[in-house]
Amino acid sequence: MRPAKGQRAIGLRMYGIRTVWDTVGDGEFFCPGCGGDRNYRRLSGRRRLTVLGLPLWARGSAGPVVECAACRDHFPVDTLDHPTTTRFSAMLREAVHTVALAVLAAGGTTSRTVLETAAATVRDAGLDDCTQEQLFTIAEVLAADTGPDGTGPGAEACSAALAIELHEALGPLAPHLAVAGRESVLLQGARIALADGPYGQAEREVLATVGSALRIRPDDTTRLLAAAARTPS
Template identity: 70%
Template sequence: MSRVTSRRGADVTSIVWLTSRPRGNVAAALRRCDVLPTLGHLGRKVRVCGIRTSWTTIGDGEFFCADCGGDRNYRRRTGRRRFTLLGVPLLGRGDTGPVVECAACHTHFGPDALDHPTTGRFSAMLRDAVHTVALAVLASGGTSSRSVLETAVHTVRAAGLDGCTEDQLVSLIEDLAADTGRYVADTTPYGAALAIELHEALEPLAPHLAPAGRESILLQGARIALADGPYTQAEREVLTTVGAALRLGEEDTARLMETARVAREGEMPGTPGGGTAAP
């Protein structure tokens, strides 16, 4: 490096050297061993060793993701765990899984996550349950009362079957009565048929309903039964079967039936608290 002298005669060699040297901590590379873990080109830390899991997809479908809060696609996967050194897999460390991986948030769940119905499936199960309860009550109490049919149609439509009509319900009851070869004979009209239909529709749904939801289905059936007057013995038996299929205790079922009866009496004219006062 040549010596530079200013007009004032000052030696500025050191100044030139300071301003022309490379910027940054150039000594860091000398103090650091390049074989040690550093940050990769993506800014991620490179591990010297560890356990890595390689996943294999064995199935897929749609499920309810609790983390996303809605229906999502999933992949059912199994994994193999391996010991890695500098990113190279060396030794097997056993299998893991299976797991259910959400395709949206990539969260892993246990296989029992598939037991929860999707939102669409749950809505369909709920509609079928209310429809079956309405048919069972109509079959036990008869379809001759217009008020009963109107209440049943309103209940079924409120559950999501907007196209339900009185004629459709009556036709289904007649088909149930004619289907004598499908069920074992019972001493009460439609007894075995109704019990089977109710259990098939309600038992898969009950675990996914809160207690208030299960009680609501029973109350809807009770309102249909009370539309033309007090409970008949057959209607009581049907509602008891509904309560059992919904995992409600006998005391709870009786309490709900009484609650519906009191509420119905309060709505009727000529009774205390409902309409015209009794003379």
């Protein structure tokens, strides 16, 4: 015999599953629900069968999840892989600064125009106090073991060190940039290299490394660099 409608409703109130959440961590993250930086709690849950509202028997685990302190929504833990807006801005500034230094180290720092272009590019990225003198000093240190044409005894080691620096600065940023954003970072480096004339061989190699670190296909990197060279400054 089927229970009456009222009996079914009573049954639903008598039995149920409740999840008890425990906080296992906290911090700041970019909330997909709020669309901004928020505090979060990382939660681990335990499901319990309840009778008359009392938790009695364990029914397995739940989560872990991330709970936004503002909207209280729950999100997968991999949401924490997305940088906060503050961290993202810092990563972008660091990326442009590293690209500028790598291009300067590869192409030399004897051109005032190149230094002016590099400093302006870095300041536009958010490092307002960057000066030509600062870039000159750091770039000279990076290129100290190479010859004037980038073929000295330390050139290979310097090139490898620059490649490592570029991948460390650009690799974590690339997944969070749209295609246009990744191309923009590459083109900023290209404009610095072109400030004193056509690309040198060392500059081309550095910019190819920039494209690789930004997950831009080699053919697209070549196309973008060629287009930048044809564009009047």
